[in-house]
Amino acid sequence: MQTIDLGTTALRELNASLHAQAADTNQTAWEIVNPRGSHAVAVGLDAPIEVYVKGSTGYYTAGMNKQATVHVHGSAGPGVAENMISGTVIVDGDASQYAGATGHGGTLVIKGNASSRCGISMKGIDIVVHGNVGHMSAFMAQSGNLVVCGDAGEALGDSIYEARLFVRGSVKSLGADCIEKEMRPEHLEILRDLLERGGCDARPEEFRRYGSARQLYNFNIDNAY
Amino acid sequence: MTMKDTKHDGPPRTPPRQSATFTQDVNAEIRRAAATGIYDIRGGGAKRKVPHFDDLLFLGASISRYPLEGYRERCGTDVTLGTRHAKNPIKLDIPVTIAGMSFGALSGAAKEALGRGASAAGTSTTTGDGGMTQEERGHSSKLVYQYLPSRYGMNPDDLRKADAIEVVVGQGAKPGGGGMLLGQKISDRVAQMRNLPQGIDQRSACRHPDWTGPDDLEIKILELREITGWKVPIYIKVGGARPYFDTTLAIKAGADVVVLDGMQGGTAATQDVFIEHVGQPILACIRESVRALQDMNMHREVQLIVSGGIRSGADVAKCMALGADAVAIGTAALIALGDNDPRWEEEYQKLGTTAGAYDDWHEGRDPAGITTQDPELAARFDPIEGGRRLNNFLKVMTLEAQTIARACGKNHLHNLEPEDLCAITMEAAAMAKVPLAGTDWWPGKPGTGF
Numbered sequence: 001m002q003t004i005d006l007g008t009t010a011l012r013e014l015n016a017s018l019h020a021q022a023a024d025t026n027q028t029a030w031e032i033v034n035p036r037g038s039h040a041v042a043v044g045l046d047a048p049i050e051v052y053v054k055g056s057t058g059y060y061t062a063g064m065n066k067q068a069t070v071h072v073h074g075s076a077g078p079g080v081a082e083n084m085i086s087g088t089v090i091v092d093g094d095a096s097q098y099a100g101a102t103g104h105g106g107t108l109v110i111k112g113n114a115s116s117r118c119g120i121s122m123k124g125i126d127i128v129v130h131g132n133v134g135h136m137s138a139f140m141a142q143s144g145n146l147v148v149c150g151d152a153g154e155a156l157g158d159s160i161y162e163a164r165l166f167v168r169g170s171v172k173s174l175g176a177d178c179i180e181k182e183m184r185p186e187h188l189e190i191l192r193d194l195l196e197r198g199g200c201d202a203r204p205e206e207f208r209r210y211g212s213a214r215q216l217y218n219f220n221i222d223n224a225y
Numbered sequence: 226m227t228m229k230d231t232k233h234d235g236p237p238r239t240p241p242r243q244s245a246t247f248t249q250d251v252n253a254e255i256r257r258a259a260a261t262g263i264y265d266i267r268g269g270g271a272k273r274k275v276p277h278f279d280d281l282l283f284l285g286a287s288i289s290r291y292p293l294e295g296y297r298e299r300c301g302t303d304v305t306l307g308t309r310h311a312k313n314p315i316k317l318d319i320p321v322t323i324a325g326m327s328f329g330a331l332s333g334a335a336k337e338a339l340g341r342g343a344s345a346a347g348t349s350t351t352t353g354d355g356g357m358t359q360e361e362r363g364h365s366s367k368l369v370y371q372y373l374p375s376r377y378g379m380n381p382d383d384l385r386k387a388d389a390i391e392v393v394v395g396q397g398a399k400p401g402g403g404g405m406l407l408g409q410k411i412s413d414r415v416a417q418m419r420n421l422p423q424g425i426d427q428r429s430a431c432r433h434p435d436w437t438g439p440d441d442l443e444i445k446i447l448e449l450r451e452i453t454g455w456k457v458p459i460y461i462k463v464g465g466a467r468p469y470f471d472t473t474l475a476i477k478a479g480a481d482v483v484v485l486d487g488m489q490g491g492t493a494a495t496q497d498v499f500i501e502h503v504g505q506p507i508l509a510c511i512r513e514s515v516r517a518l519q520d521m522n523m524h525r526e527v528q529l530i531v532s533g534g535i536r537s538g539a540d541v542a543k544c545m546a547l548g549a550d551a552v553a554i555g556t557a558a559l560i561a562l563g564d565n566d567p568r569w570e571e572e573y574q575k576l577g578t579t580a581g582a583y584d585d586w587h588e589g590r591d592p593a594g595i596t597t598q599d600p601e602l603a604a605r606f607d608p609i610e611g612g613r614r615l616n617n618f619l620k621v622m623t624l625e626a627q628t629i630a631r632a633c634g635k636n637h638l639h640n641l642e643p644e645d646l647c648a649i650t651m652e653a654a655a656m657a658k659v660p661l662a663g664t665d666w667w668p669g670k671p672g673t674g675f
């Protein structure tokens with residue numbers, strides 16, 4: 001295990017060391033200590049390495065991640081795993097706004113709660129939140145899955161496209177064009193797998209599914225505000 | 226003429242008089258709105274007349290100024306962008322760049338032609354909403370990758386292939402607005418790049434999904450720099466809304482280059498009411514942006530690229546004299562490629578329009594095959610010929626700008642200055658802060674009591 005102390009090492013040096021790891025690196029485990037809320041920690045990784053961040057981070061942790069597993073042993077600031085392409089990001093604590101924003105792939109697991117706009121504009125990422133999500137989550141969500149084991153705030157899935165939303169608790173309100181949909185066996189299967197990958201012991205049958213009514217798909221005056 | 230000479234009996238009549246307020250155009254739009262219940266969407270920039278570069282003139286050399294010999298004496302045109310933070314600033318041979326236009330709005334071949342023409346002329350081209358295409362990367366020696374609110378097609382691999390990154394906050398045609406690409410243009414390939422179902426109307430968000438204010442933007446830029454190893458310049462593009470404050474905040478957020486786009490700037494598709502009624506003319510924006518750069522001690526350290534209605538070398542020279550480091554062209558580049566060419570007049574007529582006025586680019590039926598995803602129409606456009614024409618046009622613009630600079634005694638386009646200009650209207654004098662022709666005064670000149 002390589003250890004990098006952000007108390008004494010510059011962010012640039014940390015990210016440069018992580019970027020230098022190729023697909024066949026044998027330095028596969030990295031520990032980052034003293035992150036102290038730093039922004040842009042472990043961003044743009046592109047190798048099958050594991051990075052353990054021992055503490056809480058600032059904005060855009062593991063942004064644009066590919067292949068790597070980044071595990072934050074603390075809470076993460078806004079935009080954790082934004083635009084992730086592949087790999088896994090795990091946050092033991094809470095995540096601030098825009099968690100998983102525009103993510104194209106990979107898995108984001110938040111063991112605490114996520115704030116507003118979780119999964120905004122998501123494009124294929126899978127997000128599993130053990131707790132609650134804030135308002136406007138999955139806004140303009142294009143594809144992928146958002147699993148919320150707790151409750152969802154106002155305007156869930158506003159202007160949603162083809163993403164699937166699964167919520168176990170209450171939904172304060174649904175956003176424009178987002179409706180509850182039938183949970184069919186294939187959805188239970190997908191959800192079972194997501195819960196397993198997210199380390200949740202909830203049962204798929206306890207969830208409801210939400211998605212697009214597809215009424216906003218073609219420009220129509222009745223849809224314009 | 227006596228009454229007896231007229232065909233009418235009785236007293237003289239008032240001839241029919243059209244209203245200057247309810248013009249034929251206005252009434253036609255009211256009828257169109259009443260019939261359809263939907264606002265007009267179109268491409269292009271503001272069509273109304275606003276104070277523009279035509280309202281400025283160069284003074285030229287005289288006894289007190291010494292001109293340079295045309296064609297013979299050196300007049301430099303090169304520009305380096307991104308000197309503030311980037312390890313690899315962009316070096317261009319000419320200060321005219323190609324503005325961001327999306328694949329989706331334009332065909333793959335049109336993007337290729339832009340790359341070919343720009344590369345031959347020694348300048349850069351820019352991606353757009355919808356991501357980076359191979360045609361464009363492959364044919365552009367210098368490619369600027371746009372980072373837009375929609376993040377369609379955004380990925381770290383393309384980010385690292387880019388020679389610069391342009392964070393798009395706004396566009397001159399629609400400051401405060403998002404984009405739209407209507408279903409007709411969502412081919413399989415466009416749909417796949419944007420990760421959306423084929424054939425649906427796509428909206429591009431007007432706000433970035435993961436930052437809101439200038440403090441967040443600063444952190445976003447840090448992230449982009451960390452991902453790309455601080456190698457490439459980061460531009461921030463803003464529409465001509467509040468140029469002094471937007472420029473100040475862009476510099477504060479860490480921009481290497483500010484791209485400022487005035488209201489005449491083209492767009493692929495937006496509401497006509499937005500294009501015509503929101504934003505300031507580029508002429509009114511440049512000096513304010515330069516003032517912000519100067520107040521921050523960043524003029525020439527952070528470069529300024531301006532766009533919106535730039536058509537010729539004279540426009541380029543005027544922008545540079547007002548303090549810009551380079552310009553960007555969108556509409557003029559499309560026209561150089563063959564957009565709105567009278568050779569397609571018969572087909573424009575069939576679409577209910579005429580060459581020069583065709584702006585329904587969002588419908589994807591462009592007779593010139595440029596703003597379309599229809600394979601048959603797109604096949605009409607030859608990217609090699611298009612590239613050749615664009616290169617020619619860029620060369621002419623550069624030669625024209627040099628001609629003016631030499632006449633003003635300048636051995637580099639960057640040495641042009643406001644002192645070389647006068648304005649022929651009060652409005653232009655006030656906006657460009659150069660003297661009204663024949664006077665040493667402009668409205669708002671410090672110390673003149675206005």
Ligand SMILES: Cc1cc2nc3c(=O)[nH]c(=O)nc-3n(C[C@H](O)[C@H](O)[C@H](O)COP(=O)(O)O)c2cc1C
Pocket residue numbers: 268269270324325326327330331352353354371393395396397462486489490491492493532533534535553554555556557586596
């Ligand atoms: C067809 C078309 C597509 C455009 N697409 C984009 C885009 O994707 N992103 C962007 O920032 N600006 C876009 N623009 C605006 C241009 O980048 C630029 O600001 C504008 O065209 C400059 O003004 P001009 O057209 O008068 O030269 C587009 C413009 C046109 C004409």
